Amino acid sequence: MGRRGAEEVVREFVGLPSPLGGRAGAGGHPCQGVYHRPAAGPPPRTAFIAAHYDVDFSEHYLAEHLARRGYGFLGWNTRFRGNGAYFLLDHALAEIGVGVRWLRERAGAERVVLLGNSGGGSLMAAYQSQAVEPNVAPVAGMRPVEAVEDLPAGDLFVALAAHRGRPEVLTAWMDPSVTDETDPLSADPALDPFDPANGPPFDEEFQRRYRAAQRARNDRITDWALDRLADLRGTRARDQVFAVHRTWADLRMIDPAIEPSDRPPNRCYAGEPLRANYGVFGIAATCTLRTWLSMWSLRTSQCTAAPHLARVTVPSLVIHATADEGVFDSDARALFGALAAADKRLEFVRDDHYLRRSRPQVADLIDAWVRDH
Template sequence: MTGIAREFVGLPSPLVGRAGAGGHPCQGIYHRPAAGPPPRTAFVAAHYNVDFSEHYLAPYLAERGHGFLGWNTRFRGNEAYFLLDHALAEIGAGVRWLRERAGVERVVLLGNSGGGSLMAAYQSQAVEPNVVPVAGMRPVEAIEDLPAGDLFVALAAHAGRPEVMTAWMDPSVTDETDPLSADPDLDPFDPRNGPPFDAAFQERYRAAQRARNERITDRALAGLEALKGSRARDRLFTVPRTWADLRMIDPAIEPSDRAPGRCYLGDPAAANYGVFGIGAVCTLRTWLSMWSLRISQCAAAPHLARITVPSLVVHATADEGVFDGDARAVYGALAADDKRMEFIRDEHYLRNSRPRAADLIDAWVRER
């Protein structure tokens, strides 16, 4: 693409200093039209873990006259240590840069993929402070006065970190220290159970997934309690087998345009027993901050209920990990009176529809 200027942006964090090697903790790339006046409207996108500096929509939206800050907190590629309140403070640094340095009048919060609940949490905290520190951590003053966004877009967005972890995790795990342990009565890859999976199995399976999440939360809380008075404040642990959503295995559950028997890493059975997965490595506090159904503040719904600015939900109907019910839950939870839901027939990363997605989002923004 031509006619697009790209500017590296490195900023200090309100919480940690610059790295000894020189890198700023908050980094990203600002995309804008190379000619003409500075954009009055700009998007900002960030994720819990994935590097969004070169986000796939950035050049397309810059071509259409907007700014786009693909933004990273210090947790990019560093999910094992994620803390929500710290990340929100560092997203705030990027939003302030757009308003104060880039001259932007309107900021569009783009919540893409896992970043959907993160950007929802940002807007929620900006308009009605509600996020508290995870156990044993001090409050972060920088999140008490975050600059709010003017518009909100959820693009192929998950319903929240604890929700997606629970929906994807394999509840047949009987020993968290043994990645091969399995209760055959809950094993989604045992052909005696399906597919197809009958309603009774689905109900037992979903209940067992929630129970596994709660057991890990109990273990994390007990682990922090056990560390009191010791030389350590936290510790690492692993979470095996998190590619086992029944919808990935049985296409008859929430039918869509997705390819059958697929997850983001291909074959769910192979991915489930591999070493790459969401939350595969955590600290005790990171589990509580990001993944715990009981304690995490990364669930989208409570934050979406505080979003009243105009909002757009774009669902990719062939998505292998965000399903129709997830997208509709995001839309339903939004408190905005002015909200719209649109559908694009493509997979999660919109590899075949990026110009169309950019046109759709650009038109919606211009209408407002």
């Protein structure tokens, strides 16, 4: 599995039907990805698969690096790629299973490594959890998905710059000063993280009130979504699209003294938090009622990592980037602590969320760990 040149990596497009539907009228398969493998030699016996809730992972930044080291790498997308507003967890897990089966049955992989990167950390944990002990239920009003009861499990698990889960990351980032969910400018001055009267620095009392208000905002949206679904029952509409404003307001993004790390101050993935927070691009910006309940609600979502990690017993590796602007040391340690695996390892790399400077080194680290197992 020695290092290979970039020209020796073959990229193969993979398009497959979903257990929930066939090809679109325009011809596209619902499940799509790119399989990276070494050009020379027999098919790799060990292959990675990486998938996300809605980000396109087909050309994942580690794919060619790991292929050069002798592995297969399937950057995989469910039909929710770029379509997170309509995400349903059980449907996505069934479609990840399509990719895992393809690796085993068509690509010749004897071992499959589940790579949970960024938001995909909790998603791939949910996949392995469901594969070893079915536990995921359909969201309210939806039919069960038969294919999700028989998923092929992974052999190794890697969490890379991974969040604790969709409900947790949204709640930690959301601006709790919003007083009117239909008005992106509404704000309670006593909770406004961008009012200099409140900080930074943010004192402990403000932080406690702020975190409690973030959870309360999440719960209010859940209450409204449940009530609205009840209102729609028996009408012509089964669901509804709505907006969630201002989700770039984690106090740690603004005040580097809170959970210090190598990250730059006053930065988030979308740039300056104040500007990003009042922009139109953000997680959960557009949802349906059922997508909120399936992915973002603290109360009802099954996209929280910890319960799923408690069913992950295969050897596991957690890698944390210490300059990450949105995943923090406490997140990595929480993921590591929640893993049920007896054989688990926690590693740190000094880089940002996308590992722009250290991708070859991280590929080496993962390669060495996989070889050990």
